[in-house]
């Protein structure tokens with residue numbers, strides 16, 4: 001033990017050095033004795049205060065809790081003065097050594113709720129730098145681990161413990177040498193297990209405190225087997241479990257969490273501040289909205305939202321890394337006027353950290369990301385959280401939206417839902433008592449990106465390729481969702497969605513049969529997804545040899561978590577509709593839609609009733625009605641139920657008759673429907689000019705005779721339509737031809753990748769090697785000659801970095817991936833192939 005019991009000092013001030021050459025040894029010893037004695041006294045007092053602690057009628061300050069002066073100084077230094085509800089309720093119990101399951105809403109300060117007791121428990125047990133590992137915090141993601149590490153460094157600055165990060169990224173060997181010197185470890189489960197399994201002398205037996213942070217996320221990510229193994233290492237027997245304190249923290253609760261609690265906790269206390277009457281499930285300062293947008297207009301809606309919030313700091317969540325990249329790449333080419341960043345699990349660790357830091361320190365920026373950033377991450381001052389794709393479930397919704405309105409700050413959330421998702425999601429929100437208000441987006445505030453997207457896809461094959469992969473990953477994600485009352489693949493307008501992304505057609509997709517075992521989103525991921533692959537959506541189809549081979553890759557990918565999706569699973573994206581060798585694959589088709597005679601009339605242009613101009617007028621009026629005929633500049637208006645026009649109302653308004661016979665048309669908007677402002681505007685000269693009837697135009701022929709433009713108009717329109725159709729047909733042909741080449745190139749790329757992978761596998765036989773990714777950073781490092789418990793020795797940080805992702809212990813297939821080349825390399829190769837080099 002580094003700490004040694006000292007003798008009580010005889011008198012105050014004794015032991016002061018008398019000067020050089022006068023035997024400094026003796027006074028120094030006396031001084032140390034005095035310090036030890038004071039420490040002993042403080043520890044004894046602290047123990048007593050903890051034992052006798054009764055919560056005061058009003059707990060407003062940390063200093064009212066039985067905490068050491070070092071921790072209080074650390075908290076004050078970091079400007080933490082008042083404990084939050086979860087901190088006030090759980091810290092005294094944790095200090096008494098109880099096992100605990102703490103649950104509190106997002107942004108409510110759970111991190112300090114376990115870091116404070118962690119420091120205090122080690123301090124109370126007189127843990128010294130030479131005592132080895134005393135406490136371990138397990139975090140689901142590297143970003144969260146780094147964030148927790150930073151918080152520990154801040155509040156623990158007046159303690160002398162050494163702390164380290166074990167999150168993958170550096171050679172195991174390098175970490176091993178340093179592990180023995182750490183008192184506190186913040187780790188991701190995979191890397192920690194690797195050390196527990198293979199690092200000789202890594203002493204888990206002495207660990208006094210184990211924390212599982214974001215426990216439900218750990219389970220969602222499929223870490224249960226790893227956690228079981230870790231717990232087994234730390235507490236091999238019931239006695240060992242009783243001896244060790246374990247704290248579990250989570251913002252949401254689930255059955256699996258209860259099972260984990262049973263497995264890891266001994267006689268636990270449950271503290272939940274999410275109950276009504278306490279803090280509530282959602283942050284108090286959060287405004288929540290949702291908007292119903294068809295799939296094919298989502299990008300338009302997002303664009304419109306960005307353009308009208310150019311000063312915001314926002315986070316946009318989408319389902320997969322491929323969508324993140326597609327949106328990021330296309331939107332940045334469109335120069336929105338707001339800095340764009342993107343974050344997903346396939347980025348290298350240093351890149352991820354750099355983006356995390358950059359976004360954290362930005363005042364105004366938009367981060368497009370996957371659920372990798374949904375939990376635990378504490379970006380300061382986020383104004384908006386936009387959920388562009390529907391979250392897997394309500395818990396996922398809560399975590400995502402919890403990136404704003406943290407602690408006492410304000411924030412807003414906007415969730416886009418497809419028409420087919422609205423009812424299901426509303427029901428789920430209602431079950432949890434979450435109130436999300438509907439808003440409608442005015443058509444005038446939506447973007448219109450389809451042509452620009454088409455142009456990007458046409459000019460840059462890599463964008464098209466990315467779009468196809470994004471399309472497929474989205475469709476797949478919907479297919480594997482658990483909650484079918486929300487996610488309805490058959491109702492998705494696949495072709496229109498593809499067109500909105502600028503793609504020449506909906507790419508073909510292979511989907512696992514619903515009946516078979518699939519990795520379902522919104523539920524814990526299965527570990528044994530090995531089962532047979534590739535049943536085409538709704539119909540079984542034989543596969544060619546080549547596809548069979550490719551499916552091996554695909555299975556591997558299905559094993560992976562969403563955030564770690566490999567590029568390979570979307571290789572087949574390059575196959576456009578109508579491919580020959582892959583013709584057994586059925587494209588996902590939208591359900592045949594019932595077209596009314598009015599739909600057909602709308603489609604028929606250049607006819608006497610519904611000209612383009614007339615269609616626009618009707619569409620515009622519809623927009624006005626939908627948007628509440630409100631002219632203000634906000635993108636959104638609060639939806640009012642009476643704006644939804646049903647058939648009867650339509651009949652009242654005479655829409656049907658008007659469509660059938662325009663001569664019978666009643667005015668679509670009567671004076672009763674118009675706002676006072678509109679009526680006033682109509683009375684002004686400008687208003688009248690705006691509202692005047694369309695002028696009659698004539699054209700003069702060569703003979704000088706005036707003729708009605710109508711005849712000419714039709715001819716001109718027909719000519720223009722013919723030219724346009726011709727052009728479009730030509731473009732389609734060119735795109736189809738380009739698509740064939742692209743398919744061939746993609747196939748070649750697949751073969752090449754497979755060949756390379758096989759080569760690498762051969763080279764890498766032998767599983768875990770010391771060269772695998774891993775990272776360790778040290779913040780502490782109290783050396784032996786430091787006086788324990790005396791003053792701040794300072795944390796000397798080293799760089800936190802990694803070269804490759806952490807191995808996934810629960811999925812053996814992942815090991816192969818660790819050795820896979822970087823995404824950038826693969827894309828470089830794809831690009832070269834696409835360019836025909």
Ligand SMILES: Nc1ncnc2c1ncn2[C@@H]1O[C@H](COP(=O)(O)OP(=O)(O)OP(=O)(O)O)[C@@H](O)[C@H]1O
Pocket residue numbers: 079080081082083084087104105106107108109110111112250251375376377378402406407
């Ligand atoms: N007592 C406190 N006083 C002031 N700020 C605090 C206090 N406790 C925590 N905070 C701040 O509140 C923010 C949210 O804290 P934290 O990240 O611990 O929340 P959380 O409950 O873990 O959220 P999530 O569930 O999203 O992970 C952080 O910026 C943190 O610094």
